[in-house]
Amino acid sequence: MSWKPNRSLSISLSKQIADWISQQILTRQWPVGTKLPPQRQLAITLGVNRSTVQEAIDELKAAGILSSKVGSSTYVSNDSWNMLTKQKQPNWQHYIDASIHKPNYQTIQLINHMEQDESIIRLSTGELSPSLLPAEEIQASLQQLPLDGKEIGYSSPQGSLKLRKVLVQYLENKGISTTPDNICIVSGGLQALQLIALGLLETGAVVFQDEFSYLNSVHPFQSFGIQLQGVNSINSNESIMTKRRGKRQNIFYSIPTLHNPTGAIWSLEERQSFYDTCTSMNMPIIEDDVYADLSFHPPPPSLKSIDTDGQVLYIGSVSKTLSPGLRIGWIVAPTPVIKRLADIKMQMDYGSSAFSQEIVSYWLSTGLYEEHVTQLKRELQRRAELMNRQLDKQFSNIATWSSSKGGFYIWLAFTHPIVTTDFFLKLLKQKVLINPGYIYQGKDATHIRLSYAYATDSEMLKGLHILYQEAIQEIQKNF
Structure with missing residues (x-):
């Protein structure tokens, strides 16, 4: 054994010894069940008092890394390696909990996650469908850009x-x-x-x-x-x-x-x-x-x-x-x-x-932008009218809304407070993703922000039908 504690360091000798023993366990030099040398022998080998070795061993026993058995011998504990591994890692959850930036609401985190699932009908999402983005035109325009360093x-x-x-x-x-x-x-x-x-x-x-x-x-x-x-x-x-x-x-x-x-x-x-x-x-x-x-x-x-x-x-x-x-x-x-x-x-x-x-x-x-926006508005208006017609057919007895004046959204207000977390999750189980009103106002239980900008026509109609069925069930069950 060539290692000895360094008396010139500000770290105590017992702490250096405890760290050295921990390192022997972490590197598998001392596997689980290894019997440590007697304290007197360790003290002589390390060039310290026996009380210093005793202090280091007591610290590791308190941490559950070492244990004593009959006859007062000291052994490496069964779970010592896992415990030491955890101790070597920062407590990242503590860092996360103490950080400045607040986490998003769980519903929004779930929305952000589920939007990546292509099987989901995104009935409320705040972005354009990929089919409405001018991908080919943007790619073609790259050839016209006079770029230099x-x-x-x-x-x-x-x-x-x-x-x-x-x-x-x-x-x-x-x-x-x-x-x-x-x-x-x-x-x-x-x-x-x-x-x-x-x-x-x-x-x-x-x-x-x-x-x-x-x-x-x-x-x-x-x-x-x-x-x-x-x-x-x-x-x-x-x-x-x-x-x-x-x-x-x-x-x-x-x-x-x-x-x-x-x-x-x-x-x-x-x-x-x-x-x-x-x-x-x-x-x-x-x-x-x-x-x-x-x-x-x-x-x-x-x-x-x-x-x-x-x-x-x-x-x-x-x-x-x-x-x-x-x-x-x-x-x-x-x-x-x-x-x-x-x-x-x-x-x-x-x-x-x-x-x-x-x-x-x-x-x-x-002028490419203006041309694109003109075409985009035409398509969004067609989609808005389709959604509005479907709402007229199914939702007129259970909700109110105003026809869209542009953009992506129709703000649907149910006549009963049914838009809860449970309602959101029930729709999600049927592969319909909505933005409930309570993410925009914490106490709201009546609104949904509907979007006609992302889902295809068939997806929109299917999603609205599922939404209607779930809404009717909630109203009949609770009101």
Whole structure:
């Protein structure tokens, strides 16, 4: 035995001996049942007092790694190797539980998992069917991109200048006047919200939102100690918001065009009233406008287009129109805000995909995007009408809804509170996946966000039939 404890180390001699014995067991030098040398012999061999060896052995006995038998001999315990292996691994669950970012609700985790199952009828999913994505056209356009080394390297903190210049014209067509310096390219709308949470809001800040909100199904704000407060944005009461925000930092998250999940579109009067209320309170506004290009009829002007005071942070994206896989969106905001968010983005991912930015720039500047969106809206409207007709046939006696005005969704409200976790799981057992209302408002038990953007016609009709049968059973059983 050549090893001896090192007296120059800050670690105690007994601790070094305990670690050395553990290492002999881990490396199988001392298998299960091995009888250790007598303590006196170990002490002499290791050049320490017997009491030091005794202390090390007592520590390992307490941990269950060593045990004594009749005659006071010490042996390697039966389960010592497994115990030591576990001790050598970090307690990852402790790390996970103590981390800052909150886990998603179990229902949402299950939705995200089951969406990968091709046998599932995705009756509520928030993305386009692969058949509606212009895959062949995007592939063909790659041949037209004049790429060089600089263009496919890291982009500037705010994103590709070429794309930002193209977006200036694109936004001008929406009535939004801006400059490339006031645009930051992000990896989709969700990252825009994360950057705002990290870069602009303090712990304890309040984000006002609609009662039913997409924000409740993700955690871009909650994970950083920011509070969500549901109010009626259309009839927002200034006194109520003033009371609830107190002296804390605050901002209002809004989706005026094709709201997620309800699909609502605010009128021009509602937009102006909302903007005026927030302006009078000096409350900044986040305008999430990612669905606006999919309105079946021209929507009223965006909040950003009537913003004269830099009050509105405007978010756009091609994830709902061109391709979610490109991961390209943008924020339009006052210069100091853009500089701040761009700095944080560079710290997080060093910029969105250069290839994706080149593709989006090409599609927006050549008219390909507008042509694609026109065709896409035509197909989405056909699907929406099909879903609406089926709802009329089967659900008119047990639910209410409004015909879709664009985007992906119909917000179905049952006449009885049947949309529970059990109801969600019963549908899932029959291979029908829904987005229940309670992921958008925790106490809701009556709504489902239906989507006509993903399932095929036959899948949609089959899924709605199964949904109807389950709903009828629940109503008859409980009401």
